[in-house]
Amino acid sequence: xxxxxxxxxxxxxxxxREMIKVLEQRKFPVKALVPLATARKQKRKVRFRGNDLTVxxxxxxxxxxxxxxxxxxxxxxxQEFAWEAVRRGSLVIDNSSTFRMRPDVPLIVxxxxxxSLRLHRGLIANPNCSTIQMVVVLNPICRGxxxxxxxVSTYQSVSGTGRDAIEELRRQAKALLEGRKYAPKVYPxxxxxxxxxxxxxxxxxxxxxxxxxxVNETRKxxxxxxxxxxxxxxxxxxxxxxxxxxNVETVEKADADEVRxxxxxxxxxxxxxxxxxxxxxxxxxxxxxxxxxxGRDEVFVGRIREDISVENGIALWCVSDNLRKGAALxxxxxxxxxx
Amino acid sequence: xxxxxxxxxxxxxxxxREMIKVLEQRKFPVKALVPLATARKQKRKVRFRGNDLTVxxxxxxxxxxxxxxxxxxxxxxxQEFAWEAVRRGSLVIDNSSTFRMRPDVPLIVxxxxxxSLRLHRGLIANPNCSTIQMVVVLNPICRGxxxxxxxVSTYQSVSGTGRDAIEELRRQAKALLEGRKYAPKVYPxxxxxxxxxxxxxxxxxxxxxxxxxxVNETRKxxxxxxxxxxxxxxxxxxxxxxxxxxNVETVEKADADEVRxxxxxxxxxxxxxxxxxxxxxxxxxxxxxxxxxxGRDEVFVGRIREDISVENGIALWCVSDNLRKGAALxxxxxxxxxx
Numbered sequence: 001x002x003x004x005x006x007x008x009x010x011x012x013x014x015x016x017r018e019m020i021k022v023l024e025q026r027k028f029p030v031k032a033l034v035p036l037a038t039a040r041k042q043k044r045k046v047r048f049r050g051n052d053l054t055v056x057x058x059x060x061x062x063x064x065x066x067x068x069x070x071x072x073x074x075x076x077x078x079q080e081f082a083w084e085a086v087r088r089g090s091l092v093i094d095n096s097s098t099f100r101m102r103p104d105v106p107l108i109v110x111x112x113x114x115x116s117l118r119l120h121r122g123l124i125a126n127p128n129c130s131t132i133q134m135v136v137v138l139n140p141i142c143r144g145x146x147x148x149x150x151x152v153s154t155y156q157s158v159s160g161t162g163r164d165a166i167e168e169l170r171r172q173a174k175a176l177l178e179g180r181k182y183a184p185k186v187y188p189x190x191x192x193x194x195x196x197x198x199x200x201x202x203x204x205x206x207x208x209x210x211x212x213x214x215v216n217e218t219r220k221x222x223x224x225x226x227x228x229x230x231x232x233x234x235x236x237x238x239x240x241x242x243x244x245x246x247n248v249e250t251v252e253k254a255d256a257d258e259v260r261x262x263x264x265x266x267x268x269x270x271x272x273x274x275x276x277x278x279x280x281x282x283x284x285x286x287x288x289x290x291x292x293x294x295g296r297d298e299v300f301v302g303r304i305r306e307d308i309s310v311e312n313g314i315a316l317w318c319v320s321d322n323l324r325k326g327a328a329l330x331x332x333x334x335x336x337x338x339x
Numbered sequence: 340x341x342x343x344x345x346x347x348x349x350x351x352x353x354x355x356r357e358m359i360k361v362l363e364q365r366k367f368p369v370k371a372l373v374p375l376a377t378a379r380k381q382k383r384k385v386r387f388r389g390n391d392l393t394v395x396x397x398x399x400x401x402x403x404x405x406x407x408x409x410x411x412x413x414x415x416x417x418q419e420f421a422w423e424a425v426r427r428g429s430l431v432i433d434n435s436s437t438f439r440m441r442p443d444v445p446l447i448v449x450x451x452x453x454x455s456l457r458l459h460r461g462l463i464a465n466p467n468c469s470t471i472q473m474v475v476v477l478n479p480i481c482r483g484x485x486x487x488x489x490x491v492s493t494y495q496s497v498s499g500t501g502r503d504a505i506e507e508l509r510r511q512a513k514a515l516l517e518g519r520k521y522a523p524k525v526y527p528x529x530x531x532x533x534x535x536x537x538x539x540x541x542x543x544x545x546x547x548x549x550x551x552x553x554v555n556e557t558r559k560x561x562x563x564x565x566x567x568x569x570x571x572x573x574x575x576x577x578x579x580x581x582x583x584x585x586n587v588e589t590v591e592k593a594d595a596d597e598v599r600x601x602x603x604x605x606x607x608x609x610x611x612x613x614x615x616x617x618x619x620x621x622x623x624x625x626x627x628x629x630x631x632x633x634g635r636d637e638v639f640v641g642r643i644r645e646d647i648s649v650e651n652g653i654a655l656w657c658v659s660d661n662l663r664k665g666a667a668l669x670x671x672x673x674x675x676x677x678x
Binding site: 149150151153155169170173174177189190193194195196197198202205206207215228229230232234236237238239243245247256285287288289290291302303304305306307308309310313315317 | 536628630
């Protein structure tokens, strides 16, 4: 396999660091790794295969001779440099939301729509973290029964916001436990021991941008622009791992045991849904949890049951590491498809 | 107004303490307060109107001469003593789930179905905390447009489990922040920095009992035994205040502004849903939060928007203090209706 020069933009951020880790763990054929960051973060070091690499400034020239660039430096960096990187001969996988809805940019989850990749013009978009784990779980249900509507409520961890947010939760929780105050800086309101129904900015229809990403990106990934989806996105005081409570209305009747079987066969999914109550203790049941999913690659799904409020419907609960499958891992998996 | 002898069973628990506080705050006409608890907790003191009262053992004789008993001592205490208290001449308001679904026991939320009270035979049931705040918010929507289906996902605080759970979250969070482990005792798994899709025991249909309480109690309160409701109940690391993401399908078309107006007129509801984006910062929006609702009496509702996935539907987010409106306050409000 040809070895590649791989650049990571936003190499010091929560997702950038995870990308570098995933490239190493999956033995991606890296000839040279080029860690890039914004000016104020250059000269920092990142570790790759036992070496400390110095982070360099992101500028046009940085992409010369680069075969593949993973962008995880936020929307502004992508807007400024992504197409320039393509122009200079690099393939680009962009983790920001900037280009996701452009018709000439494929939006890819390898387990769901790998075929959409062939239309790319050098730049491929990585979907939103909450979208990725949802579509992986919806995929076999959609293929098996058809989906007529999805209602999803999320329980999203602070690592989705970045490293400053992780620090804010840690410090704020500590302060509150010690009876001290800790003013929010990253979030608009207190995140420790609280739940914030507000992720990203508000749109005109009163949904947040995060909620509309889940709607629009899911439609694009399933090539179904009229798919009926509604989302409520909520930040909870969890460090890593997004959870989602999903109600799916299906076109054909779906049996919970059958859905469980389909999900077990879905690549990238682990079913955690032990239905055997241990005698004497009906509480000894298994279900996916953020703390168990953190650091793992799969999307975990459980609480699979027939929805009692509709003729054809399934309710379930899924959890995934938002930095890995929700961002870094999915990006590297797209790269693996490309090369 | 005649002054009453009022007993509180479970007087040292999270809800029992709140009941005593609410009786005092609302100037309920108490002649004498009789705090009762299980054997191992008697001789403790509880404070009422500046006096320390000694907690007495719960037994049959304890209810003689008592006009009103509020039961918050768990299902076993209610099962053993509630009807005995009625037999001895006390009116009983029971916070446990034991008798809620019995046809001869009214299940009351004063803002929603006060008229159902007249059928009582001495015992009135207080609904589940998650049910109460939901029905208060659904009430004007149901009356205004009719409800064809409800999908709800909860974000429930640990105080709903009791005082031991509050302590477990506090200690576990502290330990984890200091890099130490803290084995769960109250919850089946770690609650700090996690989300547990498991409240109460599992039922045969794979819903939990907490979820089915929300379904069955809501149907009973609205006198609509076929109302279509599905719930996913999740425990989050919040001390006080339950939140709910609710999607309502309505029979008639409901406009978000109209729903906002109806909710503003609903007794017991405060709309926190400032839609005016401050220029330059679209994030300066208001919405209800558990930390703001804690210690308050009302149900707070926001994120009110037309559901984009159905013709007739409303999505919203509501928060309430689960110990107050979700338990103690609602019980005392029922008592106020009775006397």
